[in-house]
Amino acid sequence: MSEALRQPTGDDMREAEISLNGTAAVCACEGVLYLPDSGLMAVSDLHLEKGAAFARRGLLLPPYDTAATLARLQLAIARYRPKTILSLGDSFHDRKGSAHMPAPYRDALTAMQQGRDWIWIEGNHDPEAPVGVAGAYYSEFHTETLVFRHEPSRNPTPGEVAGHYHPVARVVRRGKGVRRACFATDGNRLLMPAFGSTTGGLLLDHPAIRPLFDTARLAAHLIGDERIYSIPYSRLQA
């Protein structure tokens, strides 16, 4: 008999409390992972300046994605007031992103960095340290129980927190499906949802994602409009 999944808590069910390799963590409706014990807040796949990256290739997407992403990041910061912020790779959509970022965005980012540590993790979109913004740049980051890296490793790694795949879960009821970005975790490792404003996603049963987990214990914490919905992998499709 499977362990019943703890349903979201808090006054408004905006967060799901989980245990990851023995460490308490919170999957928040804002799309961030918060570790109450250390005060670290992780976000993944910000894809800042994605619009500009596409524009450089001739596709003139709306230039508002960076502003929207930063605004949402600001809200999450206001809610958790983290000591440390860790951006788990693909923070900028391309290599030119940070250097060409318009000044107002740079200023907003700098303001958010005041009074806290900021860690950039290397991603496939940003294999070099960002230019003109503060923060340390690592290929991966270890705590006592957790390891943060952009791409999940193929081998089982207890306590691994990764991004890269933009996980999405699909719930099917009465013949109708709903897709939402989600945190995916089996208690051992965790995949973060993409935080960026105009990013698509990959379903949990995609061959790149499913083998990463013990599907019997895998749960999706879906990001709804106002709350988190926690649903075991086995129950996504009724």
Added chain:
Amino acid sequence: MSDAPSSLPAPFDPLPEPFAGWFAARGWRPRPHQLGLLDASHKRQSTLLIAPTGAGKTLAGFLPALTELAARGRPKPGEARRGLHTLYISPLKALAVDIERNLGRPVEEMGLPIRIETRTGDTPQHKRQRQRTDPPDILLTTPEQVSLLIANGEAERFFRSLRFVIFDELHSLVPSKRGHLLSLALSRLRRLAPDLVTIGLSATVADPEELQRWLVAQPADGEALAGRIDVDGGAKPIITLLETEQRVPWQGHTTRYAVPAIYEEIKRHGTTLLFVNTRSQAELLFQELWRINDETLPIALHHGSLDAGQRRKVEAAMARNALRAVVATSTLDLGIDWGDIDLVIHVGAPKGASRLAQRIGRANHRMDEPSRAILVPSNRFEVLECEAAIEASDEGAQDTPPGGEGALDVLSQHVLGVACGAPFDAGQLYAEVRTALPYSTLDRRTFDRIVEFVATGGYALQSYERYARIRQRPDGLWRVANPQVAQQYRLNIGTIIESPMLNVRMTSRKNGSVGRGGPVLGQVEEDFLEQLTQGDTFVFAGKVLRFEGIRESECLVSKAWTEDPKVPAYAGGKFPLSTYLAERVRRMLADPDSWKALPGQVSEWLELQKAASMLPRRDELLIETFPEGQRHYMVAYPFEGRLAHQTLGMLLTRRLERARARPLGFVATEYSLAIWSLEDIGAMISSGRLDLVDLFDEDMLGDDLDAWLDDSWMLKRTFRNCAVIAGLIERRHPGKEKSGRQVTVSADLIYDVLRSHEPDHVLLQATRQDAATGLLDIRRLGDMLKRIKGHLVHRPLTRVSPLAIPVMLEIGREPVPGEAQDVILAEAADELLATARMGLDGHST
């Protein structure tokens, strides 16, 4: 010319040699419309030729070009290379290939020095290249290829000598974005070759003058018309309703009940063409026919998502007259010649009078003999619709849709294409664009916003100056910023956005695991697969298949050991009931004398309705309310098609919500709309707590519509198409998406961003314009609300009325109405809580 009929009007240029001799040798006489078209083109007049199939329309269209080319003779030694003389544009590439064959024969037999070539998406690169430098005399091609040629740097030289442009099946092109793009291409061609004459070939349409205007440049004030030649319709088709002893179902679209009777008709005729409205209906009918095909008659299936090889086989067998029946969707709709068909069976609702006429025209290409057709309604309301279509056909009535206002996303594509061809002056291009009929009322401001959009995205926040695709140079002309832009344009050309398709590959299943890959059966829409889970069974390529999953970009299936597929394929069809037929159906309902023409079971049904409730008059909207189970129902009968009803359902539920009627859901069919609620709507109306007039007031198309639209998935889908056509996001190219979704941009999210930052962006404007006529059918809903003003009739009933039965049966078959809401997620999460509470699961930690 002794061959020419003497009744022709003078002045008249007789058919020249060698044409006259060639006609005579075959015992043919040129038909008056063929000579008429020849005459008009001698006078350099553009002309619309309206003729039914089998009237020699195509040859007529080419005669002016052929005679002129024949008179020109072979090029003299040392003469400069002659350019393209005639452009023939068809909506189907198969048609272009067909014409090449049919035209090649007379040209060869007469020994004419004329080179004819095709150019389609299938034409090899080296041939296309050669065609650009050494064009044939006559080029047979598709609308997209014309736009591509215009976007080429050589366009000016290529088209300079163009004399004729022939548009085949013009009626099918005009009322679409494809037609809008083609009209813009034509406006460009007129500028590159001011001398050109257009010839439009069309089936009978409701408004021929619109096509006449479409063919010629529209002046800044007033309007200009091409000439017109009408060919008489020949013998009227004989259309009947299928006779069957079986009960006609209340609802649904499967038409299973009629399959034995259909099979009998196939046995009685030589070759039968069976038309259905959707691919899934085709699949189902094909399967059902084979289930009872005791005589193993050769019955084949043909639809657009089948593997091309399989389709070619069916077509070849058809041409050899080796088949007794073909089940087909609209892939066979247009004028390709298919052997000797002596019966057309139309399964399911005809949806429009002209649509039906064109499909029936497929049978029997000899004009003087009547075509024979049988209509098979799939439910009782469709019986009324079929009967209305038969009456309309008797009267020769037409209900083709109007061409509509030019779409702005299409204009964006054209502006970029023009820039790829040559630098342009904005003022001149604006004037040129306005000569195209769909854009004849375009205002300068909107045009300039489109140019801005093409250049830098047209955002208020001007951060993309350095990434501009086109730039205005000091000489005032707009030029492409770099060659990459032109390359991107070529990859994204066109207005047909298909939902992404996945290959369906057969696999073997052993001991529960999926084995190796087998043959590809065809392609299926990704949207359809989204609703499937492993183990679901569905019908495809005439087989019941078990869905095994999606691997890379393929859908894996295995053979299912069942005859009853679990997932009923969506069978509504994408064409709504035409306004014209809807009007006739309402008239029929209101007039009991006309029921005699209907099958007994249907007229009895209407009699019962008359006794239990009432039948609305032509101009009335009947609204019934009654309780059923634990709920209260309100059913309305607007007959405006499913799309308009769906929109109406959304808006009414919002209003009922505000009136505290506590609506729970609604379901829409082609004919009616049912809403259910916790409160007794009937009592609310009777007691005056709810004002029906207010409820159905036109003002729902104001704020309510805007509020709802913003969140509607239908609007998002419309936006996605506009964004692709306008070049904001890239077209998805099948087979090149292996890297997965994370690299593509989500159009939905772009839509949200744009909506919150720039609600007046020109692309949102284009989306709304589309929604009015497309998926939401708002214009039609508006017309309906106007019509029923002051003509609402409320009947409070104690139980379901006979007329309400079909829509009541739809309830529960439909998925949750409305958007993909958090409701579903909450439900899934709540299930878990419920199980936990019942102690069936472990304890919460």
